[in-house]
Amino acid sequence: MDVGQVWQRVQPVGEVALSGRPLLVVLVAALVAVGVGPVWSVLRLGVTLVHELGHAVVGMLCGRRFTGFVLRGDMSGHAVTVGPARGPGRVATTWAGYPAPAVVGAALAWLAVRGWAAPVLAAVLVVLLVAFVRSRSALTVLVVLVVGALTAWLWWSGAVRVQAQVLVGVGLVLVVGAWRHLAAVAGARDPGTSDPAVLAQLTRVPRVLWLLSFVLVLGASTWVLAGTVVPALRT
Structure with missing residues (x-):
């Protein structure tokens, strides 16, 4: 591996035509994974990872x-x-967690079908490297390493169309996962230490309004994801 090869793999390739049937398989697999309890219990760690990195980046x-x-x-x-x-700054940092998976998921899908899968994967690897250095538990290290290894393999070895399809599937998992996380915090019996409750304490804006702000961002992200995926399914 030399600098030229690395440089080649961080270049966008232009519009990627995703055929409907393989993409449908990817989307169904993503939805099943999010809906099946034991699988979701694992994938949820990935959604939580993006949530926490949302706090960190903002x-x-x-x-x-x-x-x-x-x-x-x-x-x-x-x-x-x-x-x-x-x-x-504290308010923005606290607010960023719940919207982060949906925003990232929609962005992954939108960029992937426009040929930016490889640069996005390279950027994800950089973020994960920083996350690895800041990991403070064995489980955190394990999750970051596993996600990083899969990302690195897809970036270096995956065909352009496969990269795009996987990122669309990951995007769907993140968006649906964001809705599941939001539903959990909205229905929590003891929300005192949750992000919406902390935001209410910091600003005196009611918790329900902060929840509504999350709903609006997740709704917009879902709209972007649907606008990206539905046209591809028709081809």
Whole structure:
């Protein structure tokens, strides 16, 4: 492997024509995976990973310092960013978690069908490298390594169309997973430490309005995903 080969694999390739039948198989497999309890219990860790990295990335964009994060056996997680205890940066960082999987999922699918699968996979590898350094538990390290290994294999060895199809499937899992996470927090009996509850404490804006803001972003992400996938299914 030389610099030329790496450079070639981070270049966009232009529009990728996804044929309907293989894409349908990918989408059905993704939906089944999200709907089957034992499979979802594993995939949920991936959705939680994106949730926590959403906190981290937005925190860093707001000038906060990302010091570490953990994924737990109960499929929850926690990201730590250091900065002011209150203010817009803290609010934005706290808010970013629940929308992150849906936004990332829609973006993955949208970019994949436009030929950007390889650059996106390379960018994901960079993010995972930073995440690996900031991992603070054995489970977190394991999840990041597994996701990183699969991403690296797909980036280096996967055909262009396969890369695009996989990213569309992952995008669907993330979007549906985001809705499942939001439903869980909305129906929680003790929401005192949840992100919407913390946002309400930080801003005095009711928790239900923060939940509504999540719904709006997830709805927009779902719309983008549907607009990306449905035309491809017709071909």
